[in-house]
Amino acid sequence: MIKIMKLCDTPVSSILARGERITGLEDTVSSIISDVRARGDAALMEYCEKFDGVKLSSLEVPAAEIKAAADGADPEFRGVLERAAENIRAFHVNQVRSGFILNNKKGVVTGQKVVPIHRAGLYIPGGTAAYPSSVLMNAIPAKIAGCGEIIMTTPPGKDGKVNPAILAAAYVAGVDRVFAVGGAQAVAAMAYGTETIPRADKIVGPGNAYVAEAKRQVFGAVSIDMIAGPSEILIIADKNTPPSHAAADLLSQAEHDRLASAVLVTDSEELAYAVRDELERQIPLLERKDIARASIDTNGKIIITGSLSEAVEISNELAPEHLELCVDSPFDILDGIENAGSVFLGRNCPEALGDYFAGPNHTLPTGGTARFSSPLSVDDFVKKIQYTYYSAEAFGAVAEDVAFFARTEGLTAHAESALIRTEGEKK
Numbered sequence: 001m002i003k004i005m006k007l008c009d010t011p012v013s014s015i016l017a018r019g020e021r022i023t024g025l026e027d028t029v030s031s032i033i034s035d036v037r038a039r040g041d042a043a044l045m046e047y048c049e050k051f052d053g054v055k056l057s058s059l060e061v062p063a064a065e066i067k068a069a070a071d072g073a074d075p076e077f078r079g080v081l082e083r084a085a086e087n088i089r090a091f092h093v094n095q096v097r098s099g100f101i102l103n104n105k106k107g108v109v110t111g112q113k114v115v116p117i118h119r120a121g122l123y124i125p126g127g128t129a130a131y132p133s134s135v136l137m138n139a140i141p142a143k144i145a146g147c148g149e150i151i152m153t154t155p156p157g158k159d160g161k162v163n164p165a166i167l168a169a170a171y172v173a174g175v176d177r178v179f180a181v182g183g184a185q186a187v188a189a190m191a192y193g194t195e196t197i198p199r200a201d202k203i204v205g206p207g208n209a210y211v212a213e214a215k216r217q218v219f220g221a222v223s224i225d226m227i228a229g230p231s232e233i234l235i236i237a238d239k240n241t242p243p244s245h246a247a248a249d250l251l252s253q254a255e256h257d258r259l260a261s262a263v264l265v266t267d268s269e270e271l272a273y274a275v276r277d278e279l280e281r282q283i284p285l286l287e288r289k290d291i292a293r294a295s296i297d298t299n300g301k302i303i304i305t306g307s308l309s310e311a312v313e314i315s316n317e318l319a320p321e322h323l324e325l326c327v328d329s330p331f332d333i334l335d336g337i338e339n340a341g342s343v344f345l346g347r348n349c350p351e352a353l354g355d356y357f358a359g360p361n362h363t364l365p366t367g368g369t370a371r372f373s374s375p376l377s378v379d380d381f382v383k384k385i386q387y388t389y390y391s392a393e394a395f396g397a398v399a400e401d402v403a404f405f406a407r408t409e410g411l412t413a414h415a416e417s418a419l420i421r422t423e424g425e426k427k
Contacts, residue, residue: 002262002276002300007310010303016317018367019230019259019299022209029213033188040194047185054160059196061162061178069167077165081132081172084357088140091359095378096144107394112386116146120381121190121200121222122175123207123215124166126155126182131206132169133356137363138205138376139173145381150175151200153190155182183207187214191222204376206363225376229367230259230299233351234320234340236311236333237275239268241326241347246271247278249324249350254295255288261299263318265311272302312336319370322351341370396422 005015035043041059049055070078101111120142124134135152142150152175154166162180170178179197181189187207193199203215204225215224233253237246250262266272279296286292305311312333315323319339327333330345337343341364342354355362363376390398399418406414 002279002296002302004272004276004302004304007303007305007314015301015303015314019261022259025209025213026217029184029210029217032184033191033214033217036185036188036194037192040189041196044181044185044189044194044197047183048156048181051183052155053158054156056156056160056180059179059181061167061180066167066171066175066178069164070171073164073168078168078172080357081136081169084133085136085140085172087357087359088136088361089144092141092144092361092378095141097379097382099384105394107391109389110387112384114382114384116148116382117201117223118148119198119200120147120150121203122150122152123186123190123203123205123211124152124154125205125207125211126157126163126166130163130166132163132165133362134206135166135169135175136173137361139170139175141361141376141378142204142381143174145378147381149177149198151177151179151190151198153179153181153186153197155186156180184210184214187211187218191218202381204363204380225363225380226365226369226373228363228365230261231256232261232263232321232366233324234263234265234315234318234322235324235326236308236315237264237266237268237271237324237326238308238328239266239271240328241266241271243271243274243278244282245347245350246275246326247282249326249352250275250279250296250300251282251286251292252350252352253322254292254300255286256291256295258291258294259299260295262296263300263320264302265305265314266302267305267308267311269304272304275302308333309336315340319365319368321364321366321370322354324349324351339368339371341365341375392421 044059045056097114099111099113103109122138125131139150152170154162156162162178187203189197190200190203200222202223206228212227216227231253233250235246235249246264250264253260254262264275283289283292303314308327316338321341323340324344325333326347334343342360344351344354354360361375361377365373399422402418403415
C-alpha cells in the first residue's frame with residue numbers, strides 16, 4: 001500500500017528520498033564493452049545467443065523486412081503511428097536553430113554555424129515491453145536536425161526477429177538501418193563500431209540498467225543524450241481531482257518498472273486517502289500488476305501539504321520526469337514550475353498523452369536531473385561551429401590588447417603570435 005505523509009510532521013529527507021537504483025554493474029558492463037571492441041560482430045553474436053536465447057545469422061534487419069512490417073501493420077496501428085509522427089514533427093520543427101553572423105565592426109566578422117551530427121544511434125528497448133513510441137520520439141528529431149544517417153539497435157525476439165511494431169515505427173520515422181542487437185553490447189557497438197554496425201556520433205534512447213551503465217562508460221568516445229533512471233511521475237492535485245483519475249495516472253508510470261516512482265502531492269487530505277483506496281482497487285486489474293504493486297509499495301508516496309504553493313515547492317525540489325498539474329487553474333501554477341522534464345496541464349491531460357501522441361518529446365531527464373537538463377530535442381542532434389575573421393587593419397587595432405591579455409596569463413608565445421603580425425606596421 002502506498003505511503004501517506006503529511007508535510008507538517010514528516011522529515012524533508014523522507015519526502016525527497018528517491019528509490020534505490022541498481023548498482024554493481026560496472027565491471028560486467030566494462031567487460032562486455034571491451035569484448036565488443038576487441039571481437040566486433042563475433043562478440044555481438046555470442047551475447048545475442050547468451051542473453052536473448054537466439055542464434056542469428058545476420059545482425060542487420062533487411063530494408064525489405066522493415067518496409068514489409070510497415071505495409072503489413074494493422075491499419076489502425078499504422079494510422080496512429082502516422083498521426084503521432086505528424087504531431088511530433090510539428091512540435092520539433094520549431095526547435096530548428098539557425099546560425100548567425102556579426103559584422104557590425106569594420107573588418108571583423110564573427111559567427112556561428114549549426115551543423116547536424118553525421119550519424120545518430122538509437123537504442124530501443126525490447127525486453128518486458130516494446131516501445132514503438134520511443135522510435136518516433138528519438139528518430140524524428142534526428143531527422144529534422146538533418147543527420148546524415150540514423151541507425152537503430154533493438155533486441156531480437158526468441159524467433160530471431162525484431163518486433164514488427166518497432167520496425168513499422170522505424171519505417172514511419174525514417175530510420176535508415178536497423179540491427180537486431182540489444183543490451184550493453186549494442187551500446188558498445190554503436191560507440192566503437194563493428195564489421196556490421198557503424199560507429200555513431202551520438203547514442204540516444206532509453207534502456208535498462210545495463211544500457212544506462214554502458215552509455216555512461218562510453219561517453220567521451222561518443223556523445224549520449226542522458227543516463228536515464230527509472231520512470232517517474234509527480235501529480236499536484238487539488239480537491240476537485242477525481243481520485244480514480246489520479247490513481248490511474250500514478251499507475252501509468254508504476255507499471256513501467258519495479259523501481260519506478262509515483263508521487264501525489266495534494267492539499268486535500270480527503271483526496272489523499274481516496275486515491276490510496278483507488279490504487280488498491282485498480283492494481284489487481286492491471287496486466288502488469290506485480291510490477292505496479294512493487295513500485296507503489298516501495299517507491300510510491302502521497303504527500304499532504306497545507307497549500308498548493310507548498311506542493312509546487314516540493315515538486316521543484318524533486319524535479320520530476322513527468323509532472324501533472326491536476327488543478328482548477330494549471331496555467332497559474334505553471335509559472336512557478338522551475339524543475340520538471342515535461343508538464344501536463346489540467347485534468348484532461350494524462351501523462352500517457354505525452355508518451356504517445358501530443359508531440360513534445362517523451363525522452364526526459366530522470367532522477368532529479370531536470371534541475372539542469374532538458375528533454376530530448378533537435379538540439380541533441382546538432383553541433384555548433386563558431387568562426388572569426390579579422391582584416392589586417394582590424395587586427396592591428398586590437399593586437400596590443402590581445403598581447404597584454406596573453407602576458408597577464410604568462411603565455412608569451414600567445415602574445416608574440418599577435419604582435420608579430422604588426423611588426424611590419426611599426427617599421
